[in-house]
Amino acid sequence: MAFLVPDRTIYSPWRAKEKLSSSLMVILLKAIMISGRTLGQGANSEAKMSPEFFKATSFCALSEEDYRSLGISKEGNVLVRTEFGEVVVSAKKDVGLPLGVIFIPMGPWANAVVGPETGGCGTPQFKGVEAEVEETKMRVKDVRELFADLKRMGGEAS
Amino acid sequence: MAEDVLCPFCGCLCDDIKVEVENDQIVGVKRACKLGSSKIRGHERTKAPMVRKDEELVETSYEEAYDRAAKILKDAKRPLLYGWCSTVCETHKKGILLAEEVGGVIDSTATVCHGPSIIGIEEKGLAGSTLGQIKNRADLIVFWGANPAEAHPRHTLRYSSNSTGMFTPDGRKGRKVIVVDVRETRTAKNADKFLLIKPGTDYEVISALRMIVAGKGEIVPEKVAGVAKSDLEEAAEMMKAARFGAILFGLGMTHSRGRYKNVDNALSLVADLNGFTKFVVMAMRGHYNVAGFGQVCAWETGFPMSVDFSRGAPYFNPGETAACDLLAKREADAMMVVAADPVSNFPRATVEGMAEIPVIQIDPFPNPTTLLADVVIPSAVCGVEAEGTAYRMDGLSLRMKKVVDSPYPTDEAIIQNILDRVRRLGDDN
Amino acid sequence: MIIKGGFVCDPKNGILGEEMDICIECGKIVEKSVGGDVIDARGMLVLPGGVDAHAHIAGAKVNSGRIMRPEDGRRGIEPRTKLLRPSTGYTVPNCYAMGYRYARLGYTTAFEAATPILESRHTHEELEEIPIVDKGALTLFGNNWEVLECVRDGDLEKLAAFVAWGLRASRGYGVKVVNPGGGEAWGFGGNVKGIDDPVPNFGVTPREIIRYLMRANEILGLPHSVHLHTNNLGKPGNYETTLETLKAVEDITASRDRQVLHVTHMQFSAYGGTGWRDFESKAPEIAEYFNHHDQFTMDMGQLIFGSATTMTADAPLEYGNARLLHAKWSNHDIELEESSGVVPLVYGRKMPINAIQWAIGLELALLTKNPWQVIMTTDHPNGGPFVNYPEVVTLLMSRVKREEELKSLHELASKRSSLPSIEREMDWNDIAIVTRAAPARILGLSEKGHLGVGADGDVTIFDINPADVDPSKDHRKVKEALAKARYTIKAGEVVVRDGDITAVPQGRTYWVDASVPEDQAEKVRADLVEKFAKYYSIQMSNYMVQDAYVTHPRVVKAGVI
Amino acid sequence: MRKIVIVPRREFRVPVEAERISPDVFAPLAIEEIGKIEVWEGNRKTALSDLFEVSGDDVPAKPEETLISLSGDFSKVKRVGENMTRGRIAAEGDLGMHAGNGMSGGEIEIEGRAGDWLGREMRGGKITVLGEAGDYxxxxxxxxxxxxxxxxxxxxxxxxxxxxxxxxxxxxxxxxxxxxxxxxxxxxxxxxxxxxxxxxxxxxxxxxxxxxxxxxxxxxxxxxxxxxxxxxxxxxxxxxxxxxxxxxxxxxxxxxxxx
Known part of the structure; x- marks a missing residue:
């Protein structure tokens, strides 16, 4: 899939390694997003309305090189966008991640950018979602804000 | 002090936990990992039943909450009864009966974790064992798309890579560990051999391994999905050289491109390996009793999940009758969530499907599903405040204990109350 | 309740087809009825409720079969009704279907043939969900480390104490032994090749395991004998192993009035040939041996053409099956105790091996002269599902039927077995023995399988008049009548009328509580404490099946006093 | 060719299971009788004519001379043409899951999109889809x-x-x-x-x-x-x-x- 974004430099770590060294203008990372369990996510999974759960699941981990390439400021945030949606999360370095793979812990923030299709087997593809990542000054929404637009009508069956 | 308590967190279902109780309050938890300890110690609870009035949830009585829930289910043409991973089998039985009674669809959280593993098993069968068999015999452990260091913290010590047993007195020293993953996890850092594969290429890598194991490696290209053939050959050699090998796979396999076919192929790899040595395979199940739902549902209905009772007889077809499909395709017209949190764990567009229909939540804790629920019924925490049966990831069942009293009714009692009311509504018709 | 004027076969009590009344009060057969229902059974066949002594109906293996076979679940579907839960499945039905189908066939008792102690909680969870019938489960001992160590140490008393403990821990009814030693060897992918092939790492032989467990069984005076699935089962030439096994235990005597050893699904253990090419029946040799050794019993393990799901604690056998047939394969090894496997397959009429296997089951039943020694099973669902019992009965009763069938089979069924030459046709008393009286006697269920005063009020009434119908010629009528009981009465309650379920009581679960001297029990406890500390993956305190899982127990006492 | 036209009376949220929409079933029946055929909307059993307008030639014909025309949105109507042996079904728009399950003869034409499991376990006949088809x-x-x-x-x-x-x-x-x-x-x-x-x-x-x-x-x-x-x-x-x-x-x- 071609990414054509006017006025932006696209950085795809698998396609053009040399671009990385030659350009300081990298602002958009084309990556593969995976979600998964973490200790922090698990330990707070029965306390999902807590600040601890927010802290444990509303981040995106990137490889050191991708993190640097995006020019993320200290404790900065990134906007992760897929064909299914977008979400702002805080950015973290993770030395275990290869170039071009980003990780968001299992939870509402990751699921904001996962697609509903199950490919006929009942299970959405939570790992391996094509994503674009860019640094952002936008704030990370808390869990209530994340679902605030899904208005409830109240009560009885429709 | 309560001894040998079962941990109501992950599929390890550790049964050696010590819980200190004073004045019916839990004051200490020993031996549990961070995950289990956190759950047993407890979190903020939903205090009272609630129903939504004018867009707000307001507290109400259990009686009213049961009535509202029964009416929602009874009125629906395609109600979805979902969750069941963090409750006991006794609840599952009642839930299945309720689903039959309201002509609904019942599905478990397996649908967003190891559902694909079950469909893979339907293709190939499962060459497995209990965890103790691995502890006592395995000299090779392969973690494939699994990261027990984060998801099942005591697994390695109690059952797998670092455990000791009859033929494995040296523990980790006497074993080899292979990790296959798309990133270098904490588990991978402790491996003897780490295969870094590209996301969504599990199937190809397994096929290549099967070829090499069968002695047909010359056909395999020099690189498969980013992995050098020599690395695959080394891994295959380690597998064949093992006296007892175990492939323990996680969501890396089921959540990636290929999904159940990845599992299907891994099951074949294990069957192939048994032609050379002893090998078993196991899914690293997430919640402590998600495996139990599959067992109960299978013996009650013939099928392990995603069972549709619309027409009075069980019909099973994940992709059609699984929770995510019903919501994403806007088929379900009401939903009851028991002991799970789909709003957090389903893709956003699927959650939007929930937002359009009445939702009943039965759970001890407030969570994002509460935000969308129209009826909220707080329950006792199974394994801490209520007893019952749970099935470990290897299919072994154990009896969960009640450690302290609870002011809240059990899940089973709540479902029974709703069932009674549904039946009464049925009689009125 | 009184059942009036039926044609009653109650061989245990010497009633061989007499017109008489049967009375039931408070769930038991009595001399005289004091009131209640009157069932007019004139012109109908009245038998005790059927007893299935060997079927795989509950537990981890059965559920694995269901989980791996959704294609089986789509067969046999019946929607729920006001009274009934929905039914699914043919070879691996859901729990409700099992209870309903047994009841419709006139069966009121069914025993699960194999449960490992560690997974007995699961077995009981399923047994509890099987409605109507009484049930029990046989506990696996033949590959248990504690057993192997007791045998190695020659400590028979400790072994008996362990068997008693294992039965209590599993709420089991008897001692099941499957491919002794082979299951342990399978822990590392191996097997044992015969009764004198030592078990790796334990230095004991299958011969010793069988002998010790039989002696322990008799020391405890258990109601049932050891229930043996032989070594080398399912392999060409295995009749030699089978005979060798029987000869190895001829000197052991039963401590109760019953057989000293039950060899199960003998069909799979009566094979000749050096491989599948010269595969042939050795049923006549086995039957001949049984005709001279009345201390042994067997069940047929009759094969039924069509879909089957094989499931057994004989795991290496299943791996072989799966590879041979390129079929789905499930395996499940249970730490310190057992292994097991599940493989679905289809038995074909035109498949030479299957056709011969079919003949072997019938030869065994017909060539063994004493019907009390050979009972009817299909080893459900290994040979085929139990819903085919009416088919098996007609084969036993009608030579015409057998000849018709043989014509549709591969010719080797006739050439490699003696079936075409067998003239014997069983009569209704024989059928009452092989489906009722003998299985009850073999299991040691004194209240089952007969209609004498004090027996359970379990009665089947079939709409067939033995005075009018010649089962040899009218085998279709027989099959039809047997498939749908006119009445099935369970503990005095009508549960089936005209083939429809009318009531769904909860049956009882039999288990044996055997006592042993405290010093022996203590020796075993000490061993087990160590095993749990070092080897098991669970705590000892969480091991025993709790009372909550057996809500309607029928505890049978036994043991050393 | 006898033509029978079926038009949904409303939009379906809950899927409709209508395996009896098949030339084999319709052929011997007059329009009014066709309207009484049993279909399911979720867990509610109902008559075909409660959910669909049924019109067309009233005179019974042989199945092979029967054409069922599906007009409107059938994307949530499942199992149409299941086990059919003869005749034709033509959908002007989308058709839901399991169309032509186990069919052994006849033809199904779908101008729009076909749902998952199209022609599952089919044994004969022909299915043509002008648009896309789902999984399986x-x-x-x-x-x-x-x-x-x-x-x-x-x-x-x-x-x-x-x-x-x-x-x-x-x-x-x-x-x-x-x-x-x-x-x-x-x-x-x-x-x-x-x-x-x-x-x-x-x-x-x-x-x-x-x-x-x-x-x-x-x-x-x-x-x-x-x-x-x-x-x-x-x-x-x-x-x-x-x-x-x-x-x-x-x-x-x-x-x-x-x-």
């Missing part, structure tokens, strides 16, 4: 070892994943792309894909799969030669060798597996 076209039910055994499916658009899973016979042609694993575990049959496909023929025992576009080919396939077929230059592979398969796989271009 011509597949078998879960756990079965045989899917479609005969007949013909033509999809002019693209198809989803697991096209022809466990295919045992018959022909499936897709003019557009196929998703993941077309022809997986097939044991016969012919699959032709005009566009691209991902990992075709996994565990193929026998059969033929042709990809006229680009394919990611499994490392367990042996490349044999390049052949010319119908003016196209195709790479011929043999496999799937993981299971000693003897299937033939042709692809115009091959995605680099090692990348």
């Amino acid at each position: 076209v011509g597949a078998g039910y879960r756990g079965e070892s045989c899917g479609m055994r005969g007949g013909e499916i033509l999809i002019e658009g693209s198809a989803g994943d697991y096209l022809g899973e466990h295919l045992c016979g018959g022909t499936i042609t897709v003019l557009g792309n196929a998703g993941d694993f077309p022809g997986i575990a097939n044991r016969g049959g012919v699959i032709t894909i005009g566009g691209n496909a991902h990992l075709p023929g996994a565990e193929m025992a026998s059969g033929t799969i042709t990809i006229k576009g680009r394919a990611k080919v499994l490392p367990s396939y042996q490349y044999l030669e390049t052949v010319e077929i119908d003016g196209l230059s195709l790479k011929k592979f043999f496999g799937d060798l993981v299971d000693n398969g003897k299937g033939e796989l042709y692809a115009a271009s091959v995605e680099d597996g090692g990348a």
Whole structure:
């Protein structure tokens, strides 16, 4: 899939390694997003309305090189966008991640950018979602804000 | 002090936990990992039943909450009864009966974790064992798309890579560990051999391994999905050289491109390996009793999940009758969530499907599903405040204990109350 | 309740087809009825409720079969009704279907043939969900480390104490032994090749395991004998192993009035040939041996053409099956105790091996002269599902039927077995023995399988008049009548009328509580404490099946006093 | 040809199961009787005419001379034409899951999109889809070892994943792309894909799969030669060798597996 974004430099770590060294203008990372369990996510999974759960699941981990390439400021945030949606999360370095793979812990923030299709087997593809990542000054929404637009009508069956 | 308590967190279902109780309050938890300890110690609870009035949830009585829930289910043409991973089998039985009674669809959280593993098993069968068999015999452990260091913290010590047993007195020293993953996890850092594969290429890598194991490696290209053939050959050699090998796979396999076919192929790899040595395979199940739902549902209905009772007889077809499909395709017209949190764990567009229909939540804790629920019924925490049966990831069942009293009714009692009311509504018709 | 004027076969009590009344009060057969229902059974066949002594109906293996076979679940579907839960499945039905189908066939008792102690909680969870019938489960001992160590140490008393403990821990009814030693060897992918092939790492032989467990069984005076699935089962030439096994235990005597050893699904253990090419029946040799050794019993393990799901604690056998047939394969090894496997397959009429296997089951039943020694099973669902019992009965009763069938089979069924030459046709008393009286006697269920005063009020009434119908010629009528009981009465309650379920009581679960001297029990406890500390993956305190899982127990006492 | 027209009376949220919409069932019935045929809307059993307007020729005809025309949105109507043996069904728009399940003869034409499991376990007849088709076209039910055994499916658009899973016979042609694993575990049959496909023929025992576009080919396939077929230059592979398969796989271009 071609990414054509006017006025932006696209950085795809698998396609053009040399671009990385030659350009300081990298602002958009084309990556593969995976979600998964973490200790922090698990330990707070029965306390999902807590600040601890927010802290444990509303981040995106990137490889050191991708993190640097995006020019993320200290404790900065990134906007992760897929064909299914977008979400702002805080950015973290993770030395275990290869170039071009980003990780968001299992939870509402990751699921904001996962697609509903199950490919006929009942299970959405939570790992391996094509994503674009860019640094952002936008704030990370808390869990209530994340679902605030899904208005409830109240009560009885429709 | 309560001894040998079962941990109501992950599929390890550790049964050696010590819980200190004073004045019916839990004051200490020993031996549990961070995950289990956190759950047993407890979190903020939903205090009272609630129903939504004018867009707000307001507290109400259990009686009213049961009535509202029964009416929602009874009125629906395609109600979805979902969750069941963090409750006991006794609840599952009642839930299945309720689903039959309201002509609904019942599905478990397996649908967003190891559902694909079950469909893979339907293709190939499962060459497995209990965890103790691995502890006592395995000299090779392969973690494939699994990261027990984060998801099942005591697994390695109690059952797998670092455990000791009859033929494995040296523990980790006497074993080899292979990790296959798309990133270098904490588990991978402790491996003897780490295969870094590209996301969504599990199937190809397994096929290549099967070829090499069968002695047909010359056909395999020099690189498969980013992995050098020599690395695959080394891994295959380690597998064949093992006296007892175990492939323990996680969501890396089921959540990636290929999904159940990845599992299907891994099951074949294990069957192939048994032609050379002893090998078993196991899914690293997430919640402590998600495996139990599959067992109960299978013996009650013939099928392990995603069972549709619309027409009075069980019909099973994940992709059609699984929770995510019903919501994403806007088929379900009401939903009851028991002991799970789909709003957090389903893709956003699927959650939007929930937002359009009445939702009943039965759970001890407030969570994002509460935000969308129209009826909220707080329950006792199974394994801490209520007893019952749970099935470990290897299919072994154990009896969960009640450690302290609870002011809240059990899940089973709540479902029974709703069932009674549904039946009464049925009689009125 | 009184059942009036039926044609009653109650061989245990010497009633061989007499017109008489049967009375039931408070769930038991009595001399005289004091009131209640009157069932007019004139012109109908009245038998005790059927007893299935060997079927795989509950537990981890059965559920694995269901989980791996959704294609089986789509067969046999019946929607729920006001009274009934929905039914699914043919070879691996859901729990409700099992209870309903047994009841419709006139069966009121069914025993699960194999449960490992560690997974007995699961077995009981399923047994509890099987409605109507009484049930029990046989506990696996033949590959248990504690057993192997007791045998190695020659400590028979400790072994008996362990068997008693294992039965209590599993709420089991008897001692099941499957491919002794082979299951342990399978822990590392191996097997044992015969009764004198030592078990790796334990230095004991299958011969010793069988002998010790039989002696322990008799020391405890258990109601049932050891229930043996032989070594080398399912392999060409295995009749030699089978005979060798029987000869190895001829000197052991039963401590109760019953057989000293039950060899199960003998069909799979009566094979000749050096491989599948010269595969042939050795049923006549086995039957001949049984005709001279009345201390042994067997069940047929009759094969039924069509879909089957094989499931057994004989795991290496299943791996072989799966590879041979390129079929789905499930395996499940249970730490310190057992292994097991599940493989679905289809038995074909035109498949030479299957056709011969079919003949072997019938030869065994017909060539063994004493019907009390050979009972009817299909080893459900290994040979085929139990819903085919009416088919098996007609084969036993009608030579015409057998000849018709043989014509549709591969010719080797006739050439490699003696079936075409067998003239014997069983009569209704024989059928009452092989489906009722003998299985009850073999299991040691004194209240089952007969209609004498004090027996359970379990009665089947079939709409067939033995005075009018010649089962040899009218085998279709027989099959039809047997498939749908006119009445099935369970503990005095009508549960089936005209083939429809009318009531769904909860049956009882039999288990044996055997006592042993405290010093022996203590020796075993000490061993087990160590095993749990070092080897098991669970705590000892969480091991025993709790009372909550057996809500309607029928505890049978036994043991050393 | 007798024509019977069926039009939904309203939009369906809950799916409708209507396996009795079939020429075999309709043929001997007058329109009013057809309206009484049982269908299910979720867990509610109802009459066809409660959910659909039924009109057309009132005089019964033979099934092979019966055309059922589906007009309007049938995307949530499942199992249409199940087990049909003769006659025709024509959908002007989309048609829901399981259309033509187990059909052994006759024709189904879908102008719009076909849902998942189209022609599941089909044995004969023809299905044509002008739009796209979902997952599991011509597949078998879960756990079965045989899917479609005969007949013909033509999809002019693209198809989803697991096209022809466990295919045992018959022909499936897709003019557009196929998703993941077309022809997986097939044991016969012919699959032709005009566009691209991902990992075709996994565990193929026998059969033929042709990809006229680009394919990611499994490392367990042996490349044999390049052949010319119908003016196209195709790479011929043999496999799937993981299971000693003897299937033939042709692809115009091959995605680099090692990348």
